[in-house]
Amino acid sequence: MESLDAEGWARLFHSCRESAWHLEMRDHYAVAEEQADIKRWRAGDWGPEADAASKAGWLDLMRATAARGVQLRRARIVSEPVTEYIRFEHEGTPQNIAAGEDVRWLPRTRASGLALPGNDCWIFDRSTVLFNHFTGDGGWVGNELSSDPHVVDVCAGAFESVWKLGIPHGQYSLA
Numbered sequence: 001m002e003s004l005d006a007e008g009w010a011r012l013f014h015s016c017r018e019s020a021w022h023l024e025m026r027d028h029y030a031v032a033e034e035q036a037d038i039k040r041w042r043a044g045d046w047g048p049e050a051d052a053a054s055k056a057g058w059l060d061l062m063r064a065t066a067a068r069g070v071q072l073r074r075a076r077i078v079s080e081p082v083t084e085y086i087r088f089e090h091e092g093t094p095q096n097i098a099a100g101e102d103v104r105w106l107p108r109t110r111a112s113g114l115a116l117p118g119n120d121c122w123i124f125d126r127s128t129v130l131f132n133h134f135t136g137d138g139g140w141v142g143n144e145l146s147s148d149p150h151v152v153d154v155c156a157g158a159f160e161s162v163w164k165l166g167i168p169h170g171q172y173s174l175a
Contacts (some may be wrong), residue, residue, distance in 0.1 A: 019071040030138035034078040051092040059099040066100025075162040080175035104166025
């Protein structure tokens with residue numbers, strides 16, 4: 001297992017030619033770099049400008065990737081009623097969309113019949129999968145890259161199944 005730094009993430013997106021899809025399946029993430037943002041959000045000291053400033057590097061990378069014609073899709077499977085973290089994430093999603101991502105939400109109760117990978121992942125050009133590993137309480141562990149065709153097919157098929165059932169961000173109301 002490895003842990004990609006910002007340059008490693010950027011290399012994956014810069015080398016991507018057709019598509020980058022992200023499958024998120026957790027109700028809570030506790031990554032260190034978001035903790036101060038969540039604290040400000042809880043205090044009511046947060047809005048679109050603060051969110052965009054906090055993730056400016058990511059949004060710049062998404063804009064550059066989308067500008068090259070790469071299809072950026074993010075599908076989130078969530079339990080309902082949603083957790084506090086998902087509320088925070090939902091509020092910041094318009095900035096991701098403005099940067100070129102298309103985002104859908106799938107209530108977990110509608111995902112029961114789907115075969116899903118064991119971890120969140122990014123699928124690049126249907127040729128590489130980057131798994132994101134977390135602790136039980138949502139802390140960051142690291143990444144794992146795979147170009148095994150079987151693994152890629154499983155993850156791409158799972159993503160497409162979630163996407164087909166997912167609700168576009170603008171139509172998804174938090175429960």
